[in-house]
Amino acid sequence: MSTSTSTSAKLAKKDNDVPPSNENTLSRRGFFTKMGILFNGLVATALAVPIVQFLLSSITRGRNAYLAWVPLGPVSAFPEGETRLATFRNPYVMPTDGKTVDTACWVRRVTGDQFQVFAINCAHLGCPVRWFPQSGLFMCPCHGGAYYRDGSRASGPPERGLFEYPNKVENGLITIQAGELPTPGAVAALTGEKPPCVS
Amino acid sequence: MRIMIGKIGQWFDRRLQLAAPIREAVEHPVPRNTASWWYVFGSAALTVFLLQLVTGILLALIYVPSASEAWSSLQSLNHDVTLGWFIRAMHGWGSNFMVAIVLIHMVQVFLFGAYKFPRELTWIIGVFLLLMTLGMAFSGQVLRFDQDAYWGLGIGASIASRVPILGPAIVKLMLGGPIIAGATLSRFFALHVFVIPGLLIAFVGLHVLMVLKLGINEWPMPGRIVKRATYESEYHALTKKDGAPFFPYAVWKDLFFAAFVILAVAACALYFGPFGPTGQPDPTIIQTVPKPDYFFLWLYALLSLLPPSLETPALLIGPVVVILGLLLLPFLSGEGEKSWRRRPIAVLTVLLIAIMLGTFTHLAGFTPWSPHMNAWSGDPVPARFIHGTTALERQGALVFQVKQCRNCHSLGDVGGQRGPTLDSVAVRLTQDQLIRQVIQGGGNMPAYGKNLSPAETTALVAFLETLHPVGQRPARDASRDVVAGNEKRPGGQQ
Numbered sequence: 113m114s115t116s117t118s119t120s121a122k123l124a125k126k127d128n129d130v131p132p133s134n135e136n137t138l139s140r141r142g143f144f145t146k147m148g149i150l151f152n153g154l155v156a157t158a159l160a161v162p163i164v165q166f167l168l169s170s171i172t173r174g175r176n177a178y179l180a181w182v183p184l185g186p187v188s189a190f191p192e193g194e195t196r197l198a199t200f201r202n203p204y205v206m207p208t209d210g211k212t213v214d215t216a217c218w219v220r221r222v223t224g225d226q227f228q229v230f231a232i233n234c235a236h237l238g239c240p241v242r243w244f245p246q247s248g249l250f251m252c253p254c255h256g257g258a259y260y261r262d263g264s265r266a267s268g269p270p271e272r273g274l275f276e277y278p279n280k281v282e283n284g285l286i287t288i289q290a291g292e293l294p295t296p297g298a299v300a301a302l303t304g305e306k307p308p309c310v311s
Numbered sequence: 312m313r314i315m316i317g318k319i320g321q322w323f324d325r326r327l328q329l330a331a332p333i334r335e336a337v338e339h340p341v342p343r344n345t346a347s348w349w350y351v352f353g354s355a356a357l358t359v360f361l362l363q364l365v366t367g368i369l370l371a372l373i374y375v376p377s378a379s380e381a382w383s384s385l386q387s388l389n390h391d392v393t394l395g396w397f398i399r400a401m402h403g404w405g406s407n408f409m410v411a412i413v414l415i416h417m418v419q420v421f422l423f424g425a426y427k428f429p430r431e432l433t434w435i436i437g438v439f440l441l442l443m444t445l446g447m448a449f450s451g452q453v454l455r456f457d458q459d460a461y462w463g464l465g466i467g468a469s470i471a472s473r474v475p476i477l478g479p480a481i482v483k484l485m486l487g488g489p490i491i492a493g494a495t496l497s498r499f500f501a502l503h504v505f506v507i508p509g510l511l512i513a514f515v516g517l518h519v520l521m522v523l524k525l526g527i528n529e530w531p532m533p534g535r536i537v538k539r540a541t542y543e544s545e546y547h548a549l550t551k552k553d554g555a556p557f558f559p560y561a562v563w564k565d566l567f568f569a570a571f572v573i574l575a576v577a578a579c580a581l582y583f584g585p586f587g588p589t590g591q592p593d594p595t596i597i598q599t600v601p602k603p604d605y606f607f608l609w610l611y612a613l614l615s616l617l618p619p620s621l622e623t624p625a626l627l628i629g630p631v632v633v634i635l636g637l638l639l640l641p642f643l644s645g646e647g648e649k650s651w652r653r654r655p656i657a658v659l660t661v662l663l664i665a666i667m668l669g670t671f672t673h674l675a676g677f678t679p680w681s682p683h684m685n686a687w688s689g690d691p692v693p694a695r696f697i698h699g700t701t702a703l704e705r706q707g708a709l710v711f712q713v714k715q716c717r718n719c720h721s722l723g724d725v726g727g728q729r730g731p732t733l734d735s736v737a738v739r740l741t742q743d744q745l746i747r748q749v750i751q752g753g754g755n756m757p758a759y760g761k762n763l764s765p766a767e768t769t770a771l772v773a774f775l776e777t778l779h780p781v782g783q784r785p786a787r788d789a790s791r792d793v794v795a796g797n798e799k800r801p802g803g804q805q
Contacts, residue, residue: 171480173488199595208493210379211593212461215490232597237614238465240597242684247715248762253600254466255615256680256719256729258757266757271619292489293465295472295482 174204174291181280181287184229190221190286195243195261198229203291217277218243218250219286220261227286230263231275231294238295241274250274272296336523337562340554344530346561349423351568352416353522357515358569359409362576363447364508366402374454376500378493378592381456385588400580403455406448408576410606413444418661421640424649425528427537431641433521436514438637443511445606450503452604456496457588462601464491473623491594526550527557531649538646600681608675609668615680616671679728682718686726693723700777707774710767714759722778730756737776737785744786745772 180203190196195218202213218241220228230250232240239254249266250259257268264273275294280287324330373392375384388395417437420426426434449467453460464486471485472478487494529549555561586604590596603611617625651658683690692708700708711717719729740748749768752758763771779785 168484170487170494171483173483173494175489197597202490202492204489206488206493208377208379208497210377210493211591211595212378212492212495213490214593214595216595216597232594233465233469236469238469239462239601240594240599242597244687244715244718246687246713246762247757247759249715249757251682251684251715251718253681253684254462254611256682258682260757260761267752267755269615269617269619269622271622293468293482293486293491295469295479 179289180291181282182290183285183287184217184219185286186284187221187225187281187286188284190219190227192221192223195220195245197243200288200290215290216240217288217290218274220263225281227279227281228263229277229279229286229288231277233275233294234270235265235272235274235294235296236268236270238293270296337558338556339523339526340550341527341557341561342529342549343553343555343560345527346555346564347530348564348568349419350527350561351565352412352419354565355568355572356409356412356416357519358572359405359412359576360511360515362573363402363405363409366398366405367504367508369398370402371504376454376497378456378496381454381496382588382591385455385457389585389588396585397580399585400583401576402451403586404576404579404583406451407579407605408572410444410448412572413441417441418665420528422651422654422657422661423528423531424537424651424654426641427647427649428539428542428641428645430521430525430528431645433518433525434641435638436518436521438634440511440514440518441637442634443507443514446507447503447511448604448606450499450507452607453496453499454503455586455588456592458590458592458596458599459587459601459603461491461592461594462599463603464495466601466603470626473627528649531651533648533650533652535649536647537649598684600684602675602678605672609671611678612671612675612680615678616674681727682729683727684718686717687712687715690717690725692717693725696722696778700774703770704774704777707770707772710763710771711774714762714767714771716771719756733775733778735779735783737779738783739786740775741786741788742772742776743788745775749775 182200182203184198184200190198197216198219199214199216202209202215205213216232218230218232220230222228230241234241234252234254234257236252236255236257239252241250241252241257241259243250248261250261250263252258252268252270255269257270258266259270259274260266262273263276265271277288277290279289320330370388373384373388373395375381385399388399390396420434420437453464468482468486468491471481474481483489485495485498486492487498526546529546590599602608613625614622648654692712697705697708716733717726719727721728721732722734724732736745746768748754748756749763749771750758750760759768776785
C-alpha cells in the first residue's frame with residue numbers, strides 16, 4: 113500500500129514540475145527530433161519487409177519440388193509381395209546439403225503395378241523404422257513403435273500408420289512424390305488440398 | 312616501477328573513470344553468513360560459460376558449418392589438429408557441467424528463497440538464462456552433425472509439427488526448408504554461435520548487475536519473514552551491522568570453486584575424451600539407434616512412457632505450464648518465509664522433480680521400451696530352456712527366434728524388454744490364452760495371425776508352454792478338465 117501511494121505522490125510531483133507551456137507548444141528542436149524518430153521508423157519498417165520475407169522464405173522453399181516425381185528404380189527391382197529399401201535424392205537440393213538429401217524409403221510391391229511406398233520416418237517421432245520380413249513388421253528402434261506390412265499401426269506409441277508417398281509407375285519405373293520430411297503433426301500441404309503423405 | 316604502473320593506471324582511469332565503480336562493486340558489503348560454499352554456484356556457472364566462450368571460439372577456427380563438411384571437420388579436429396580432441400572434449404564436458412551447475416544454482420536459489428522480493432526480476436532473468444542454456448545444449452548437439460544430430464532434429468521437427476495450425480510452418484522455419492539439410496545446420500550454427508550467446512551475454516550482465524545492486528540474498532533464518540514494506544531497510548541494517556566487503560571476505564570461495572570446476576571439466580575431458588561424432592549424417596544409413604545427450608534423456612524416456620493420447624497435449628502444454636510456473640513463482644510467493652526449514656512443500660517439490668528427472672534419465676540409460684533390433688539373430692535361446700524338450704517344442708523355439716519375438720521379449724534376461732519377459736509365461740497364461748495372444752496380439756503387442764502358419768503357431772505355443780519354473784505347474788484352464796470329466800467341480804456344487 114505504502115509503495116503505491118508513494119509512487120503516485122512521486123508522479124504527481126513530477127507532473128507539477130513540468131511547465132505547462134512545454135506540453136502544448138512544439139519547439140523547432142522538438143519537431144525535428146520527432147521527425148527524426150518518424151523517419152527512422154519508416155526506414156525500419158521498409159527494411160523489415162525484406163528481412164521478414166527472407167526469414168519466412170524457408171516455409172515455401174522448395175515447394176515446387178514436391179510436385180516432381182522422383183524415380184526409385186525399375187519395377188523389376190522390387191519382387192512382388194516383398195518390401196525393399198530404396199533410396200532417392202531429394203528433388204530440392206542446395207550445394208551444401210551433402211549426403212543429407214539422400215533419403216531412404218520402404219517400397220512394398222503388392223501386386224503388378226500396385227505399390228506402397230513408406231517414409232523411413234516413424235510416425236511417432238521420426239526415427240528410422242526397419243523392416244523385418246520374417247515377422248512382417250516394421251519396428252522403430254527409438255520408442256518401440258511397430259507397424260504391419262501394409263504400414264498400419266501395430267503397437268507402440270505412434271498414433272497412426274507409416275507415412276506413405278503418392279506413387280505411380282511410369283515407363284517401367286516406380287516414382288514417388290517426395291521432397292518433405294514427413295512429420296506427425298499436420299501432413300504437409302502439397303497443393304493446398306492434397307497432402308503428399310496420405311494416411 | 313611501482314610508481315610507473317601507478318601513473319599508467321591513473322592515465323587510463325582519468326579517461327575511463329571505471330576504477331571507482333569497480334571498487335564499489337567488488338567491495339560492496341555482503342552479509343557475513345553468505346560467504347558460504349552454498350553461494351558459489353552462480354559464479355561457477357559464469358565461469359563455465361566463459362570457458363564455453365573460449366573453447367567455442369577455438370573450435371570455430373576449424374569447424375565448418377556445412378552439412379557436407381561439418382562431420383569431416385569434426386573428424387579432423389579429433390584426429391588431425393593438435394589437441395583438437397581436447398578442445399572438443401572441454402567444450403562438450405563444459406556444456407554438461409554448465410547445465411548441471413545452472414540447475415544446482417537454481418535449486419539453491421529456490422530453497423534459499425532468493426527469488427522473493429525484491430529479487431523477482433533476477434529470478435525471471437535466471438529462468439530465461441536456464442532456457443538459453445538448454446537451447447545452447449540442443450543446438451550444440453546439432454552442430455555435432457552426426458547420426459544422433461540428424462535424427463534428433465527429426466524428433467525436434469516431429470514435436471514442433473504437433474503445434475495446431477502453425478505446426479508445418481514452424482517445422483520448415485526450424486529446418487530452413489522442407490527437409491533436414493544444409494540450411495538446417497547453418498541456422499543452428501547461427502543460433503548457437505551468434506543469437507543465443509549474444510542474448511546470454513546480455514542477460515548474464517543484467518543478472519549479475521542486479522545481484523550487485525540489490526545485494527546477495529542473506530542466509531535465510533527460520534522466522535525471518537520477508538515483507539515488501541520493511542525488507543530493504545532490514546537488509547541494509549543487516550549488511551551494516553553484520554556485513555563484510557565481498558572482496559576479499561567472500562570471494563575466495565568463489566575463486567576456489569571456479570578453479571575446481573574448470574579442473575573437473577578438464578579432467579573429464581582428458582579421461583573420457585570428446586563426444587562423438589557418431590556415424591555420418593547420411594539418412595540412407597538406417598541401422599542407427601539415435602539417442603539424445605544426457606540432459607535430454609529424461610525427455611526421451613517420457614516420450615516413450617506417456618500414453619499416446621496424452622503425448623501431444625503433454626508436449627505442447629507441459630513446457631508452457633512449467634515455464635509460466637517458474638516465471639510466476641516470485642509473484643505467487645514473493646513474501647514470507649525464506650528458510651527451507653519452514654517450506655516443506657518447496658523441499659518436496661524439488662525432491663519430487665529431482666527423483667523424476669533422475670529416474671527417467673536412469674531408465675533412458677538402458678531404454679527398456681526399445682526393441683533390441685538384433686536380439687532375434689544375435690542372442691541365442693539359453694540352453695536350459697531347450698534342454699529335454701520335444702521336437703515340436705524345439706521347432707517352437709526356432710519360430711520364437713525367427714519371428715523376432717526376441718526383439719521385444721527376453722529369455723534368461725537376454726533380449727528386448729519392450730514386452731514382458733517370458734521366462735515363466737506358461738504360469739501366467741493358459742494354452743488358449745497363449746494362442747489368442749500370439750494370433751490377435753493386444754496389450755501393446757502386434758497380432759501375428761497373418762505371419763504364422765497354424766503349424767508355426769502350434770509349435771510356438773508348445774514351446775511357450777514349457778516356460779515355467781521347475782516345480783511350478785503351467786496355468787491350465789480348469790473348465791477343460793470339467794468338460795473332460797477328469798476333475799470334480801470346485802465348491803462341491805454337483
